[in-house]
Amino acid sequence: MREKIICLVLSATLCGCALQAGKAAPAAAHAKTAPAAAGSVAGAEFYPSTYQIPASAPTLISNATVLTGTGTRLDNADVLIVAGRISAVGSHLSAPANATVVDGSGRWVTPGIIDIHSHLGVYPTPQVSANSDGNEATSPSTANVWSEHSVDPQDPGFRTALIGGVTTLQILPGSANLIGGRSVVLKNVPSVTYQGMKFPGAAQGLKMACGENPKRVYGTNKKVFPSTRMGNMAGYRAQWAEAAEYLRDQQEYQKKLAAGAKDAKPPKRDLRLDTLAAALKGEIIVHMHCYRADEMAAVLDMSKEFGYHVAAFHHAAEAYKISDLLAEQRVCAAMWADWWGFKMEAYDGIPENMAMVDAAPGGCAIIHSDSEEGIQRLNQEVAKAMTYGERAGFSIPPERAVLWMTANPAKSLGLADRIGTLEPGKMADVVVWNGTPFSVYALADLVLIDGAVRYDRAHPERTPASDFLLGQPAAAGVSP
Amino acid sequence: MNARLLIFLALGAPLAAAQAATVMIHDATVHTMGALGVVQHGDILIRDGRIAQVGATLPAPAQAEIIEAHGRPVTPGLFGGLGHLGIEEIGIEPTVDDYALKLGSMRPEFDVTSAYNPASIVLGVGRLGGVTFAQLAPSAESSGHGEGGSIIAGQGALVRLDGTVAPVRALFVETGGEANALSGGSRAAQFMLLQQAVTEVRSPKLLLANDVRLLTPAGRQTLLDYLGGSGPVVFDVERASDIRHVISFAQREHLHAVVRGAPEAWRVAAELAQAGVAVILDPLDDLPENFDSVGATLENAARLQKAGVKIVFSFGDPQPHNIRKLRQAAGIAVAHGLPWEAALAAMTRNPAELFGVSDRNGSIEAGHPADLVLWSGDPLEVTTLADAVFIQGVAQSMHSRQTELRDRYLNKLRANAAR
Numbered sequence: 001m002r003e004k005i006i007c008l009v010l011s012a013t014l015c016g017c018a019l020q021a022g023k024a025a026p027a028a029a030h031a032k033t034a035p036a037a038a039g040s041v042a043g044a045e046f047y048p049s050t051y052q053i054p055a056s057a058p059t060l061i062s063n064a065t066v067l068t069g070t071g072t073r074l075d076n077a078d079v080l081i082v083a084g085r086i087s088a089v090g091s092h093l094s095a096p097a098n099a100t101v102v103d104g105s106g107r108w109v110t111p112g113i114i115d116i117h118s119h120l121g122v123y124p125t126p127q128v129s130a131n132s133d134g135n136e137a138t139s140p141s142t143a144n145v146w147s148e149h150s151v152d153p154q155d156p157g158f159r160t161a162l163i164g165g166v167t168t169l170q171i172l173p174g175s176a177n178l179i180g181g182r183s184v185v186l187k188n189v190p191s192v193t194y195q196g197m198k199f200p201g202a203a204q205g206l207k208m209a210c211g212e213n214p215k216r217v218y219g220t221n222k223k224v225f226p227s228t229r230m231g232n233m234a235g236y237r238a239q240w241a242e243a244a245e246y247l248r249d250q251q252e253y254q255k256k257l258a259a260g261a262k263d264a265k266p267p268k269r270d271l272r273l274d275t276l277a278a279a280l281k282g283e284i285i286v287h288m289h290c291y292r293a294d295e296m297a298a299v300l301d302m303s304k305e306f307g308y309h310v311a312a313f314h315h316a317a318e319a320y321k322i323s324d325l326l327a328e329q330r331v332c333a334a335m336w337a338d339w340w341g342f343k344m345e346a347y348d349g350i351p352e353n354m355a356m357v358d359a360a361p362g363g364c365a366i367i368h369s370d371s372e373e374g375i376q377r378l379n380q381e382v383a384k385a386m387t388y389g390e391r392a393g394f395s396i397p398p399e400r401a402v403l404w405m406t407a408n409p410a411k412s413l414g415l416a417d418r419i420g421t422l423e424p425g426k427m428a429d430v431v432v433w434n435g436t437p438f439s440v441y442a443l444a445d446l447v448l449i450d451g452a453v454r455y456d457r458a459h460p461e462r463t464p465a466s467d468f469l470l471g472q473p474a475a476a477g478v479s480p
Numbered sequence: 481m482n483a484r485l486l487i488f489l490a491l492g493a494p495l496a497a498a499q500a501a502t503v504m505i506h507d508a509t510v511h512t513m514g515a516l517g518v519v520q521h522g523d524i525l526i527r528d529g530r531i532a533q534v535g536a537t538l539p540a541p542a543q544a545e546i547i548e549a550h551g552r553p554v555t556p557g558l559f560g561g562l563g564h565l566g567i568e569e570i571g572i573e574p575t576v577d578d579y580a581l582k583l584g585s586m587r588p589e590f591d592v593t594s595a596y597n598p599a600s601i602v603l604g605v606g607r608l609g610g611v612t613f614a615q616l617a618p619s620a621e622s623s624g625h626g627e628g629g630s631i632i633a634g635q636g637a638l639v640r641l642d643g644t645v646a647p648v649r650a651l652f653v654e655t656g657g658e659a660n661a662l663s664g665g666s667r668a669a670q671f672m673l674l675q676q677a678v679t680e681v682r683s684p685k686l687l688l689a690n691d692v693r694l695l696t697p698a699g700r701q702t703l704l705d706y707l708g709g710s711g712p713v714v715f716d717v718e719r720a721s722d723i724r725h726v727i728s729f730a731q732r733e734h735l736h737a738v739v740r741g742a743p744e745a746w747r748v749a750a751e752l753a754q755a756g757v758a759v760i761l762d763p764l765d766d767l768p769e770n771f772d773s774v775g776a777t778l779e780n781a782a783r784l785q786k787a788g789v790k791i792v793f794s795f796g797d798p799q800p801h802n803i804r805k806l807r808q809a810a811g812i813a814v815a816h817g818l819p820w821e822a823a824l825a826a827m828t829r830n831p832a833e834l835f836g837v838s839d840r841n842g843s844i845e846a847g848h849p850a851d852l853v854l855w856s857g858d859p860l861e862v863t864t865l866a867d868a869v870f871i872q873g874v875a876q877s878m879h880s881r882q883t884e885l886r887d888r889y890l891n892k893l894r895a896n897a898a899r
Binding site: 125126127128156157160212216320321323324338339340341342343344346347348350351352356359360361372373376377380383384386387388391392393438439440441442443468469472474475477478479 | 569570571572573602605719720744746747764766767768769770771773774775776777778779799800801802804805808811812814815860861862863864865882883885886889890892893896897
């Protein structure tokens with residue numbers, strides 16, 4: 001617990017921080033730019049995913065309450081999974097001969113939970129200084145660093161998140177810096193290397209941060225730029241201006257090459273500007289940690305100045321004050337259910353935030369954790385936000401609320417075509433719950449990723465614990 | 481209980497100037513947490529700020545305001561845990577954070593209670609969540625710049641969320657690896673320093689003019705009171721072996737010791753039960769956050785309770801803003817093996833007993849001040865909210881700064897939608 005203090009409070013500075021990205025719409029200026037395959041983005045092709053979908057028998061989950069992630073609730077319904085994909089959802093589906101049949105009576109089924117704001121692996125437990133790898137807090141812009149190069153796949157928190165139904169998660173750099181670096185999207189599967197968890201084909205994100213944290217880390221603690229919110233804005237703008245010039249130089253070079261100029265000299269490569277230029281092109285998805293409404297509005301103006309799109313504001317404690325603006329500009333808000341007050345910029349946080357963002361026409365509300373504890377029960381966080389929203393007069397049935405932890409985060413990651421709903425053809429990332437997921441007593445009975453059972457509450461020992469916990473006398477007797 | 485303890489001192493006017501009226505809560509499922517157990521279709525008569533009567537089918541006095549519960553649960557007001565309620569308005573701002581003394585010397589006489597701010601908006605948010613009492617706990621902090629505190633953090637009072645303060649105190653001590661910076665770099669020095677302080681208190685005549693003294697005269701008096709059993713001494717401790725040191729130190733020095741944090745307490749459950757040492761724990765602690773908590777498990781609460789250890793819930797994080805979430809943590813303990821009634825006791829009756837206020841808090845019994853909550857459903861459930869909250873018989877306002885923010889921007893949202 002004391003550790004949590006370090007991470008949330010102080011660490012809002014030093015630890016993670018909360019950003020997420022949504023890949024929703026490319027910037028208007030670059031609307032023609034198709035999201036590039038991850039492999040083609042400056043250098044990313046050299047760090048490919050090695051994740052392999054294990055072979056699994058077809059699975060039929062029968063007679064369950066199914067929240068499809070498309071806004072629909074089906075009672076007494078079946079979900080058929082074949083070859084790692086959702087094959088069908090409906091009534092009285094027949095199972096192939098070799099199928100595993102899961103009795104869904106009394107159980108609820110949802111898409112796997114997606115957390116777009118996690119620091120698992122980059123701030124792993126145990127939280128020793130030797131493994132504090134989430135903030136490259138040595139310069140306000142470190143767009144050159146990639147969180148994946150810090151991810152420790154042995155973080156015990158991946159397993160506890162899986163037990164909570166989390167199948168996909170975005171690992172972000174922390175929020176010490178104005179521009180913290182690239183994020184990575186992972187499948188929550190056990191692996192010795194991070195490449196073995198890397199979501200195939202998922203775009204990387206770019207973590208940026210508003211407000212108190214960069215000011216405190218640089219201005220207050222180190223007496224260097226930036227020390228104010230206006231300094232923060234000047235800091236981002238200088239970086240984007242430089243990136244725009246870099247992009248122009250690259251485009252000039254490509255033009256010359258295309259015109260057959262054999263003596264054309266490529267611009268000197270800069271890893272920091274590689275990332276920022278890719279963000280300007282819409283190939284890397286921008287996720288921005290920002291609490292206050294006024295700062296979010298300033299950032300949206302800046303995104304127009306430089307022609308990029310903010311996929312999501314993370315934390316967004318005051319998103320409810322500008323829910324219309326966010327919806328209009330197709331920007332998601334990734335929020336907690338009920339956290340507030342742990343620093344000044346979180347003073348106006350209210351538990352109706354999720355519901356009010358969701359209520360604006362076109363609004364995109366996302367639950368996020370930024371916490372190794374919160375990520376274990378995002379379903380309950382959604383339940384609380386739903387409950388506060390209902391008391392405020394909104395109608396938020398479970399089939400709507402489930403979007404906050406499935407379809408909406410998938411959209412913000414640019415993965416809406418692959419995960420987040422139980423539609424035929426989607427990756428079979430599925431959770432079978434012991435009842436409604438929106439309960440304090442809810443437990444995931446089964447967690448499937450690409451059709452393979454990764455957690456079975458009846459056989460928890462089949463999900464390996466972290467190497468760290470092996471041979472630790474104190475861990476003997478901790479539940480399997 | 482000592483009669484003196486019945487007096488709550490008002491530090492400031494309660495936010496709502498409401499008078500305690502005569503109220504009858506009718507047809508509730510009353511979890512009394514007292515001798516009556518659960519009263520189905522129960523009635524509660526509140527008069528002059530106290531619970532006048534509890535039972536099935538009570539006659540309603542003519543002038544009583546009737547609240548129809550329609551079977552909804554009523555519980556004692558919930559405990560918000562140990563921490564910085566009213567002494568940390570927001571995080572990371574030194575001008576509103578009063579919870580840590582960093583004079584660099586051991587000052588058990590430091591009592592953080594006088595910093596308690598009844599006008600803190602954090603109290604209003606907690607009240608809306610059904611929290612009616614909490615234990616102030618100063619923190620032992622090392623700033624890393626040489627002006628750290630000591631392993632004895634100081635004292636704090638039990639407070640009500642109407643702003644009143646009970647004249648009981650507890651003393652807080654920090655141990656384990658995370659307190660190494662406060663004890664010269666080794667946890668072994670923590671009990672060396674405590675022993676030195678105790679010796680200084682017990683044998684003042686041995687002190688010579690040029691001895692190195694740890695304590696001021698006031699500090700020696702304070703520590704002497706606790707050595708005489710004046711209140712609980714709460715040790716923040718995590719690792720099983722460190723918990724054993726606390727147990728033996730407490731037995732040797734006749735302290736009323738309590739352990740707090742204690743993710744590995746289940747590993748020494750039998751010893752804790754035998755020594756009668758209660759455990760204040762965070763039900764959500766299940767990761768090896770550091771090397772002192774390798775044995776952390778969601779079953780800590782259930783295993784301790786089964787072994788006969790008295791448990792009390794508190795978040796490990798002393799920041800007060802999320803205390804309304806503690807009942808969720810209690811529900812999660814239930815999902816991991818703790819009986820439901822035991823979970824409710826860990827945030828009602830048990831903390832009241834532990835901190836010496838069970839004659840007025842933690843149970844719904846005739847004669848007690850009326851601190852209770854009417855819930856929309858199962859009080860441990862995440863889809864439940866408090867429908868009404870009484871503190872000392874006064875119906876609390878169900879508005880807070882948060883609801884005012886909500887309503888201002890809800891109106892804006894609706895106006896835009898109507899446009």
